[in-house]
Amino acid sequence: MKILYVANIHRHFNAFHVPYIKWLRENGHEVHVAANGEEVVEGVNRQFDINIQRSPYRFENINAYKQLKEIIEREKYDIVHCHTPMGGILGRLASKNSRKKETKVIYTCHGFHFCKGGPIKNWILYYPVEKFMAKYTDIIITINNEDYQVVNKFNIKKKYYIPGIGLDISKFKDNDQEYDFRNKRAEIGVKGNETLIISVGDLTKRKNHQIVIQALANLRELKFKYVICGKGVEEANLKSLAKKMNIEDKVVFLGHRTDIKEILRVSDIFVFPSLWEGLGIAGIEAMAAGIPVIASDRHGIKDYAIHDKTALLCDPRNSKDFYESINTILTDKYLRNRLVMNASELINKFDISNAMGQMIKIYEEEI
Structure with a gap:
């Protein structure tokens, strides 16, 4: 299988996903990563530097989307696993708008920007976006129970709760x-x-x-x-x-x-x-x-x-x-x-x- 990880910055992969990438490689899968930043990601087959910006209002994200779409269409991934808010949005949009419709899209939510007791403006701004993006997602993984309860309200076929992303x-x-x-x-x-x-x-x-x-x-x-x-x-x-x-x-x-x-x-x-x-x-x-x-x-x-x-x-x-x-x-x-x-x-x-x-x-x- 050929798998692409997408996130805002490459540092995210080294901080949280190296053990998972290592397991995938050891089991015969090819792993690529796409994100912003100069940090070299440990253990991957290929690394793409994409100018993804954290703010959704940055013009650079339009070009980042185009680059991701081109990479996904060219490399013909079996799975695109998205992380972080903007990495998650751009990766999912690019995957579902690519020519290879059978690509499976996974999104690990590392924490929605809205929560119980949180600012109302966050619910107004971010909840509709996450609900809309669910239709571009085959699987959503959450790392806390509150977010999992939110995902239950989305139109999504498969959802999982994992207790965190792992700490030694x-x-x-x-x-x-x-x-x-x-x-x-x-x-x-x-x-x-x-x-x-x-x-x-x-x-x-x-x-x-x-x-x-x-x-x-x-x-x-x-x-x-x-x-x-x-x-x-x-x-x-x-x-x-x-x-x-x-x-x-x-x-x-x-x-x-x-x-x-x-x-x-x-x-x-x-x-x-x-x-x-x-x-x-x-x-x-x-x-x-x-x-x-x-x-x-x-x-x-x-x-x-x-x-x-x-x-x-x-x-x-x-x-x-x-x-x-x-x-x-x-x-x-x-x-x-x-x-x-x-x-x-x-x-x-x-x-x-x-x-x-x-x-x-x-x-x-x-x-």
Whole structure:
């Protein structure tokens, strides 16, 4: 079989799909990828660089559609597997408008841009598009239960739910590796007697870091550091807010990090305030690392963050919720330990072995 993967950027494939591509290759299938970006994708037969833009309003996407259609018609793929919003739209349109009508089109939704409790404008803008695009899709795969319930309302023949796209949980649970607890904290600007509160995610409005800064302003007398790993357009606004709240000396912006696992191991609390997430791998990583999680009660996060069982859930628009949850974690050792223990057991369903096993079953059935 000849298979094309389509996404917005090539980095997406290396981040999430290398194990699946490897399995396909080992089982005699030819795998091509098409996306934007200069990153070389590991293990594929062929890579196409297509100027797909994340914004649907960019003129370049018209040319990207034409390029994809030409490639699909020329290469005569048996399966086109689409990922990410614009990769999903352009890949599906190009596939169904190509001359080879028997090409099977799969779309893995990594999280709809609309969700329960989310902005109304997102429902108005994105829900009709996803519903319309279902007719250009043979199979839809979702990675959280809420999106799967939405897909049930679409006119689609086959739909599947897979618990995430796979995380090697053992890498975060492995505590055998030696590391210097004190030096690691000092490296990121945390003193020995300070509580280390951490968030991981791009500095964007969707990630909602400002709500945590507002919450922590009520705990300014506490000896803590709030460390944010990520970069993005909201950095200046977040720094300004921290200064306004008189806690600029307690908020540390670490930018992009490649040592998240090590930082999580020396942290005391993980806070995940996103407005919506397809799943939110960062929250699962924190649970695997063995630290208590405080998270938004939104979208895919709720698949593993169960209030008062594996995490404390908050309204992402309410800083008081986060303040009270942080204070509770700090003062209730029994609750903290219970959350960590329960989470450690529940997240096993999101391990790469489980997600990949289910994806392989889908491939075997469809191939």
